[in-house]
Amino acid sequence: MSDIEGELRKLLKKGASLGASFTSVLYQRRVSELVDVDNRVLKSYTSMSFGGIGIRVIYNSSIGYASTSDLSLKGLETALEHAVNGARSLTTGEEAPLHPLEAETADVELSVKKPPLKVSPEEKVSLTLDADKAAWNSDNISRTRTRLGITVDERLSMSTEGSRVRVVTPLVGMSHSSVAESGGIKEMVADSRSMCSGYEFLENIDWNGFAAEISDLALKAVASGTAPPGKYPVVADPDVVGLVLHEALGHATEGDIVAKGGSVLQGRLGTRVASDLVTIIDEGVVKGGYHYPYDDEGVGKGATTVVEKGVLKGFLTDRRSAKDLNLKPTGNGRAQDFENFPIVRQTNYYMDPGDHTLDELVEDIDFGILVQGRGARGGQVETGMGTFTFGVGPSRIIRNGEVAELVRSVVVSGSILDVLKSVDAVGKDFKVRTSIFGGCGKGGQMVKTGIGGPAIRIRQLTVGGR
Secondary structure (H helix, E strand, C coil): CHHHHHHHHHHHHHHHHCCCCEEEEEEEEEEEEEEEEECCEEEEEEEEEEEEEEEEEEECCEEEEEEECCCCHHHHHHHHHHHHHHHHHCCCCCCCCCCCCCCCEEEEECCCCCCHHHCCHHHHHHHHHHHHHHCCCCCCEEEEEEEEEEEEEEEEEEECCCCEEEEEEEEEEEEEEEEEEECCEEEEEEEEEEECCCCHHHHCCCHHHHHHHHHHHHHHHHCCECCCCEEEEEEECHHHHHHHHHHHHHHHHEHHHHHCCCCCCCCCCCCECCCCCCCEEEECCCCCCCCCCECCCCCECCEEEEEECCEECCCECCHHHHHHHCCCCCCCEECCCCCCCCEECCCEEEECCCCECHHHHHCCCCEEEEECCCCCCEEEEECCCCEEEEECCCEEEEECCEEEEEECCEEEEEEHHHHHHCEEEEEEEEEEEECCCCCEEECCEEECCEEEEEEEEEEEEEEEEC
16 A cells, blocks of 8 residues: 555645646555355356546646556556646636545554455355255245355545545445245345445354245245225334435435535425434444445545434535535545546435334324335435335235234335424334445446434325235
């Protein structure tokens, strides 16, 4: 690292000599592995190393960006010249487009007991194959797929303001999906578990039981009926709460979307947007979430309270949107990788827990549904209108204050602000989770995030069967 740091410092000085008033660099090296087992057969084992440098400059108040995987001094200087020339061609003469920042220095490497990249391929393949085989626990299981994933991502950001932030984050996990068939009907259930951790996380979970449990749920779901469509009380489990908050509210609180007029929350700071039981936070380091103590602009990512007891308190910002909105940067300037410049992204977006047990959440409901996230398949969101439609997993009918029969996957839809205002009870069981197998997409970039919260009770929500 010391060698590349020396070259980057030379690059920062070179930027100033070319007339840039600001230069920042993002060095990244990511190593990843993926074991893919399909129907009890090893489909592939892939290993990939990826890395390079991204360079951002300000020249006469315009931003230029370039990247390269050529880490020679000549390659770096050529990329810098491209960034400066790009900014020069876009000169606007306006004030500096980034919020001023106090320089930070940090070196954060998540400690692990067992470095995942040092574990033999044979051990990883064996673990994945065994889990997939365990899912074939019935003749009605027609297909399975199990994947084991590992990434170790190292990033170093530096700038002419004096910042120097290095973060190394390992992420490991396993995913499984099972398809059950009965009477011409198919039902697929998928789930995954991931953690910013070493290989010890994979060793400490019964993956055979995990895969078999998913098959059991698919078998029960395919033999179940569908939920009656309509509007009625809903209890949403933490996975559903996290998904809906992230997609339907989280993106609407991202400062660049707000600044461009694309958010239903524009101009609503200080107003009530939810019931007083609802507090929503975006935080960089949360148990179970994606480890993100600093963003890719070198800004520390603490806890940002977005909604406090129902009142909209803030937006998520990078340095550019903070300037546009006259707010402080919240450490949400994130880039998919060195080839992309930072834009506003969520980190770990969650709702604070309350004080109700699950039994207390359902006991006052004559007829409703407990919607569950295991097997959820995403959906559609319109941030400008604040509306959403999501497919969630096999769920449970609530009848006479008790959790009753299983129903197949359902669809829920509504207005996020109406939903949050109708929250009348919040559970005390709380979790945040991340995934190595997916992420959040925006502007052509994909980043890892964490989502979660407690279970909540919603007085009325539109539910439809599939």
